[in-house]
Amino acid sequence: MDLKLCTHCNAEVKGRADKKFCNSHCRSAFQYSKNIKDQPFYEHVRKKLNKNRLILKQYNKSELSTTRKENLIAQGFDPRFTTHSWKNRKGDEYKFVYEYGFLEKPTPYGIKFVLIVWQAYMS
Numbered sequence: 001m002d003l004k005l006c007t008h009c010n011a012e013v014k015g016r017a018d019k020k021f022c023n024s025h026c027r028s029a030f031q032y033s034k035n036i037k038d039q040p041f042y043e044h045v046r047k048k049l050n051k052n053r054l055i056l057k058q059y060n061k062s063e064l065s066t067t068r069k070e071n072l073i074a075q076g077f078d079p080r081f082t083t084h085s086w087k088n089r090k091g092d093e094y095k096f097v098y099e100y101g102f103l104e105k106p107t108p109y110g111i112k113f114v115l116i117v118w119q120a121y122m123s
Contacts, residue, residue, distance in 0.1 A: 008033075048081040049097055056100035060115035069104070069111040079104075086122050 004013040008026040021027040082095040094101040
């Protein structure tokens with residue numbers, strides 16, 4: 001009997017003759033790494049969106065906050081990467097990264113971001 005090795009981690013594979021992975025985690029990790037190589041642009045956008053979401057979440061503890069644009073940029077925020085937008089009655093366009101949104105507001109002291117969280121009435 002030949003020893004079969006996992007395609008992902010090279011551990012011994014037990015079971016069916018056509019089995020390629022030692023467990024479901026290795027199968028999933030192998031497919032994920034393969035997809036990253038096949039779709040580098042998708043992975044780049046996914047990482048930017050996730051980073052933007054985490055930064056907005058970190059700065060918006062009260063569900064309505066204001067911060068200077070430079071603070072977010074210094075953390076790695078990239079305002080070009082958003083998932084959707086919403087306009088209020090005044091015509092202000094909030095850009096969202098999943099459930100966290102921001103509005104650029106020019107002030108005499110620089111640009112501020114008004115940070116909000118998506119609400120049901122925005123649908």
